[in-house]
Amino acid sequence: ADQKKYTIYLSNSVIGNDWLQQMLRSAEVSVKKGPLAGRVDLHIETVENTVQAQINSLNNIIAAKPDAIIVHAGSVSALDPTLERACAAGIVVVSFSQVVTAPCPWKVNTDWTSTNHDIPVWLAEVLGGKGKIIVDRGLPGSPISEASNKEIEAVLAKYPGIEVVGWYTSNYELGAEQAGVAALLAANPQIDGILTAGYGTGAIQALKDAGRPMVPIVMFAYNGSATACAQEPGLKCMIYTHPPYLSADAIKLAVDVLDGHPPANNLTENNYPRLTTDVVKGDFSKGAEFIKLEIGKNVFPDLPPGLVLPASPAWLDITPQEAAGTN
Amino acid sequence: MIPWLTNGLRSPSPILLAYLGALLIFVAVSLYSPGFAHPAHVSTLIVIAAFTGIVAIGQTMVIVGGGIDLSVPWLLNSAAVATTALTRSSDAALIWVVPMILVSSAGIGAINGLAIALLRVPPIVMTLSMNVMLMGLLFIVTRGFPPPPTPLALQWIANGRIATIGLPVMLFVWLALAAIALVVERRTAFGRYLYAVGSNRTVARLSGVPVAGTTIAAYAISGFTAGLAGVLLTGYAKQSYLGMGDPYLFTSIAAVAIGGASILGGSGSYLGTIAGALILTLLTGLLPIFRLDAGALKVIYGAVILFAVAIASPQLRRFFRRE
Amino acid sequence: MNLLEARDITKRFGGIVALDGMHFAAKAGEVHAILGENGAGKSTFIQILSGALVADRGKIMLRGKTVTAHGPGAARRAGIAPVFQELSLISDLTVGENIWFGDEALTPLRMISRRALNARTAALFAELGLDGIAPDRLVRSLSIGQQQLVEIAKGLACDPDILILDEATSALVPHEVDWLLDIARRRADAGKLVLYISHRMGEVRRVADRITVLRNGETVGTAETSAIGDDEIVAMMLGRRLNRLFPERHATATDRTALKASGLSVGHQLKGMDFTLREGEVLGVAGLQGHGQRELFMALAGAVRFGGSLEVWGRPVSIRSPRHALSQGIGVALLPEDRRHQGLLLAKPVRENVVLAALSRLTRFGLIDRQAEADVVSESVSRLQIKVGSPEQLAGTLSGGNQQKVVLAKLLATDARILLFFDPTRGVDVGTKAEIFAMMRDLAASGYAILFYSTDIAELVNVADRVMVLSYGRISATLPADQLSEDRILRATMIGQVAA
């Protein structure tokens, strides 16, 4: 059919971690193959980590009058006035991952409410409703961490047998995770479970350094974490994700809107399947899906540890190699 | 005996007091939470402190020479990514990869030094820009892909314990580097030049001190130690990841400052920096124990740093002596 | 009645006793000189008087009343204005801002009007008979001599009852000294008190009504200047008699050329100089402030870029930097003008300062040879009689004259055999001056070549083999030994002025 080519800018707030790199690569791959092949002229604008720089960058993007802007926002609220201006200028705006509070942009995100609900439920069920656990509070000041902390606290309140004996902040960073877990292990002779928001491998190493047996761990879906989990004897774990290909989803959404097929809702939230060594029964969120960890099938020891799983949305075929940039 | 030690004992130097501060924190926390002093945990703390300590070798030299190195995070990160990307998990490859990385890291540091010494770019601007440029270049070169896991030999160095005595391998790595740093600082002409340049460039220049050379060398050393820390850190994390250098920006500088060096140059010693690294590590290690929220933790963190430096204040001592 | 009286003043710095129960009294209407060798405690006393330091013990009485308030503000209110040996100017402010600091006239918006400030400064300079310093220049761009003049002007600006001049002439050239002595005299005649500290006996004799001598922080005695001879004063200061200030001069110059300059020029300050310095020679340089001697010395030391050509020990060289100048094949070392900003690492021990320029010589297998270092330091300390508590004392805590000696020691520790002495005796006491002159002649005799600038023309006349007089960046005369006299040199500095 008569398919127009759209100019789309991806405004990215920061580049300093593996997740963001894969996000950018997924965006690039998504306009080269599959349904969007040849339909999008994609420009990636990256700034280094300040709200002010992203606002500047967005102002420049708006001045270039593109068809759409997809935004990975460095702040949930600071960009609002700027994005509203973009909308007012007739530009389709899609915010993904850390979604903004401004009403106008379309939004694509992981269903964090379900995820944050299921994380503690799994740990509590695996422990049989009884035990002492430690919890990672993520990155201080970040809205995602804050929401997660609140939800986890609320859920755990329903398991009187589970006691949170300590918190640490990993800043989603491996070294800090290892240091935090090590300190808590030192302070607590008994720890039965660990809930990290990051790599998990730091927690595993801390357990080993302290000479402790492995305990159930919830961690984020890095390939390295999943591999460690699958290969470590006796380790039970659950791995939740927040896929970097949200950027591809956002581009697709923008194109759909431009093509005249907007989604029914302003906000699209996806509840992704979680990988685990132990599928347990419990009061999980509606539609929650657990998949058994399997080396070679959903975990790839040969691929880099920093790859985030899963690599591709259903509507597209981003190979793990493409996502890892190793093709 | 060693004159600085005896002098130090007669009128306690800031350095001695910094160690005292570290000890105080350690004892206090151990009393509150006995597991803190468990050998396994102490070993972990030493390993963590060692990374800060190694980065801070170069930072100490640069600060003593009157500069500051803000390019540490992405220099470290680049070295780490290069280590895993180039070795492809092979121990044998370390033999050529590590020296190459260390030389390149020193080279990048030297570029900082060149621009600062010869083109008169203020250190803050130069190294901040270098940090950003390295970040960009790293992505251009690697296209941002996450590299394979770290070779096992490196994992052993960073995580290993020497079986017979139970001490971490990293402790010995750190001690060896610290010894070299102290000898360079106290016993070599370069060390003297560094203090001279940091104290007063004009005097240094007129006294025949190779001001530019000294500055360049200091930044090269900083590049080297940041690079080395990056290499070793991949062993600790078993992989490299983007952002792994970020925590070392302020900790390396704070370690130097807590260790008694003036941030304006001309004074300080790596001996003090070691105490600074220990204090900072103890702080991050102890805070989770108190079950406080992030906000309260930050308040305490700041307060303890303030306390640790305040006890070294001559003013405070004078005040108490008067009582 | 005494206008100012000090009793039993004691001041310690750690283990060092700077003042040890000293006492002092002075009357209105006199110029009262305070003398003493380097480190005797003069400046410490001055600083206590002017509120910069607090005495450990003792009391100060003004107009018969004990002073209770401390601090620079209190001293100022009591009518005391100090001109500090180490100056108290703010180098990042202009001349005018410095002179009227804290007393500026304010506009209705409480702003300082620069124009008014500059006009007021210009008026003050005119009244004092000072010229050549623009009120809106930044102090950091002035030479030491000019800074000293500004500091003096600042002291005079508030018309104090007690004006304290602590070695205020140490960087001034003869006509500026005359100017200051005249002012001091006039103030005394107008019923004010002037405390005058100097190591230049001639000046003291010309201006002071009475003198008080300090030694090791104690008062040795007070006398009418007219009633006491130079030798006696020196003996009171040093505790021994001094044979002679200037050494006997034997011509030691050989035919070998140490340094030959042709068409040497620096910016607009030095406009092409030709001269030759021979081995064994002490070549004097004279000239008024800002006539090119500073640039000459800095150029030869590699510290500023210059035009023209240079031969050192017969080889043409282009000196690129001070390091290059100090290097083996060349060996040119400079004693710079401004010891605090160019000569010393004030926050470092005397030991490190002394060996700083000689480290390459003291390094073995890459490490500094501590024994050799200690030897060099202890030798310098005793040779130059540097008064230090220990070699670890910080250079910045030494008395002014002793700081100068440390810079000198640093120079002598190098292997350089061409020495550029820019006013080497600035702030140095007579005893040590004699030492330094004798040493200069000894060095010359043993094959060194010395270029020697002094603001004190008598020194040039009595120590140098020849004297070049600079005027407006050119050599206006070169006077051989048999024609050397203060008069001739002074006249030669004027010739250029007339010509220009």
Next chain:
Amino acid sequence: MKRSLSSLLGRTDGWGMPLVVLFIIAGLIELMRPGSFGLEQLALICASAMILVFVATGETIVVMRGGIDLSVGGTLSLASVISATRADLPGLDLLPWLALILGVGFLIGVANALIISLLKLQPFLVTLATWSIVEGIALIVQPSEGGTVPPVWFAWGYSRPFGIPISVLLLMLLMLWWAWFRRTRMANSIRAAGSNERSAYLNRVSLMGTNIAAYGISGVMAALAGFFYATQTGAGSPVVGAQYVLPAIAAVVIGGTSLAGGRGGLTGTITGAFILNLTGTVVFLLKLTSYWQIVAQGAILVLVVITGSIVEARSERSGADR
């Protein structure tokens, strides 16, 4: 001729060169994208630069005093979260609340000054510690980004008194303030104390007083930045301040103020802040691929500073001093 150039640069407190560079950058942008500096565009540029300008203003004064203030990172955040979360308290009114918020900033500054002066500790360390403390308090007040700013304040942040966008107006006010402040006795005392503490003391400068003034101004400015941030974005963030600490110091340095103290001024700093702000636009217009943009940004900054220092060195070399 050469002399007049160097004395001209001397008189500009070092902002002469940066300003030239800023005009070159702006010229390039206008060339690549005509109309980049219309009133609307200018308003946008100012709005996004103002937060940095405020923080860097305080930093300039502190650096002139010979210190450094890292705690502005915390103060900005704290001010923004107070603005965004305490809105439902009774007696809501723009001015009293603004006064309260600025007062908090001032107190933080005074605390810094007192600790530095009384204990004779390094400003770097003290403010690093207070940064952590104040950011901690901000996190307690509001654990994460969000909150709501009262509509009055939001309206204020986008108001146009006399037809001039508020950010442009604030910038003009700031420059007026500086034109006044730089000629006050306090400014001279701050410079003096930053140049050489001992000389300043001998000139009857109160070292603690100048510290209180400098850090106090810095605290107030950081709090103002936080308030402005909140009115611009409609929310507060307990950690956003951290983003501005190093850029503020960089703006000060690019503007020609020496970290050694005693020298410099706000004109240069504002210039520096705008240079930092506009390099992003230059890079955008160069149409580089994503990663090269980042490299280019760093490189441009270094180039800008090198150009400045070379020209300055040349004019300095004409004199033979030093």
